[in-house]
Amino acid sequence: MWLPLLGLALGVSLGLLSDIQIPQIYDNYLSIAVLAALDTLFGGIRAYLQQVYDDKVFISGFFFNIALAAALAFLGVHLGVDLYLAAIFAFGVRLFQNIAVIRRIMLVKWTEKGKVSNTNEP
Amino acid sequence: MTKKVRNDYKRRGRSILFSVVFLVLGFILAFSYRTLGINQEANTVKPSHFIQEEDYREMLISQQERNKELTDEIAAKQEEIREYERSFSTGKKNHAGLVEEAKDLRLLLGVIPAVGQGVKVTLKDADYDPVEQNPNDYIVHESHILRIVNELRISGAQGLAINGQRITSNSHIQCTGPVITVDGKTFPAPFVIEAVGDMNVLSSALHLKGGVVDSLIRDNIVVTTEQSKDIRLSALRDES
Numbered sequence: 001m002w003l004p005l006l007g008l009a010l011g012v013s014l015g016l017l018s019d020i021q022i023p024q025i026y027d028n029y030l031s032i033a034v035l036a037a038l039d040t041l042f043g044g045i046r047a048y049l050q051q052v053y054d055d056k057v058f059i060s061g062f063f064f065n066i067a068l069a070a071a072l073a074f075l076g077v078h079l080g081v082d083l084y085l086a087a088i089f090a091f092g093v094r095l096f097q098n099i100a101v102i103r104r105i106m107l108v109k110w111t112e113k114g115k116v117s118n119t120n121e122p
Numbered sequence: 123m124t125k126k127v128r129n130d131y132k133r134r135g136r137s138i139l140f141s142v143v144f145l146v147l148g149f150i151l152a153f154s155y156r157t158l159g160i161n162q163e164a165n166t167v168k169p170s171h172f173i174q175e176e177d178y179r180e181m182l183i184s185q186q187e188r189n190k191e192l193t194d195e196i197a198a199k200q201e202e203i204r205e206y207e208r209s210f211s212t213g214k215k216n217h218a219g220l221v222e223e224a225k226d227l228r229l230l231l232g233v234i235p236a237v238g239q240g241v242k243v244t245l246k247d248a249d250y251d252p253v254e255q256n257p258n259d260y261i262v263h264e265s266h267i268l269r270i271v272n273e274l275r276i277s278g279a280q281g282l283a284i285n286g287q288r289i290t291s292n293s294h295i296q297c298t299g300p301v302i303t304v305d306g307k308t309f310p311a312p313f314v315i316e317a318v319g320d321m322n323v324l325s326s327a328l329h330l331k332g333g334v335v336d337s338l339i340r341d342n343i344v345v346t347t348e349q350s351k352d353i354r355l356s357a358l359r360d361e362s
Contacts, residue, residue, distance in 0.1 A: 003137045004140040004141045004144045006141060007141030007144040007145035008141075008144040008145065008147065010145055011144060011145035011146060011147060011149035011151075011152065012148040012151065013152070014148075014149050014152070015148060015150070015152025015153035015156060016155075027157065030150070030154045033154070034151060034154045037146070041143075041147065055136055058143075059139055059143065062146070066146075066150075
């Protein structure tokens with residue numbers, strides 16, 4: 001249980017302490033990678049809540065999405081097309097959808113719990 | 123039993139996978155925060171050529187301001203110079219007069235030697251006269267010398283000396299018995315008073331009817347005046 005949190009802390013500290021400098025034109029890749037990672041994370045949570053969660057799908061989606069987004073942006077930079085906008089758009093929309101689904105599921109669960117506790121009370 | 127072990131493995135593998143995922147996530151987040159977040163600040167002012175342009179523009183503006191200041195300064199200085207020139211053109215005539223005045227004042231102070239025509243007055247004690255009982259009545263007193271000096275000064279003497287000691291506006295003459303002290307130096311009779319100035323004016327001033335020489339003669343003093351074309355008075359000697 002503590003291992004993922006440890007990993008998170010390690011990753012954050014690594015990211016903050018690392019001295020790597022990336023060229024300015026690759027900033028877009030980084031933002032897309034962030035978006036993809038968040039999207040996959042929330043997608044995983046949603047899937048878990050919908051009881052369709054699968055380890056393989058989540059892990060492969062996480063890394064594949066990041067790589068794909070970066071590759072898309074890379075291609076876009078070299079083709080002169082702002083493809084990273086497409087990636088940002090797609091991931092953004094999915095992010096919001098995932099969060100909306102999560103919220104609804106949570107709401108449903110919460111209301112059901114309330115009903116149950118209400119019925120239990122007397 | 124085997125199922126439980128497998129489950130355990132599965133759980134462990136899952137948590138390891140999760141930790142890797144979270145590590146990557148944290149790394150990406152932190153890294154992007156560090157680079158993009160910092161860049162964001164710079165981004166508002168960024169593109170380097172914009173910064174450069176801004177810098178150059180500021181430099182240009184400051185240079186222009188400096189130029190303006192300098193131009194103003196030049197204008198002010200030129201105005202000053204014109205002022206000087208104006209005052210020169212009006213003052214040129216006065217300069218000769220000022221130099222003359224400075225020379226006269228220096229002569230009066232006795233800081234430079236005085237050379238020129240002038241008069242030489244010699245005051246001698248009278249010979250002993252048996253009729254006179256009081257010796258005070260026939261020796262030269264400082265009042266006599268003072269009278270001569272004042273008369274000469276009034277008549278425009280440029281330099282004065284008693285027995286070679288320059289008389290200036292600060293000099294003091296004292297009677298100390300049969301001798302006279304001038305500026306702390308003691309001189310015996312006879313007293314030679316030399317004055318540089320217009321010799322005719324000086325001698326006629328001394329010889330006015332009822333003037334200084336007359337009164338001195340009445341006091342039984344032997345007065346001899348001679349005009350000289352070349353009288354040299356040394357500068358004031360300050361050693362005391």
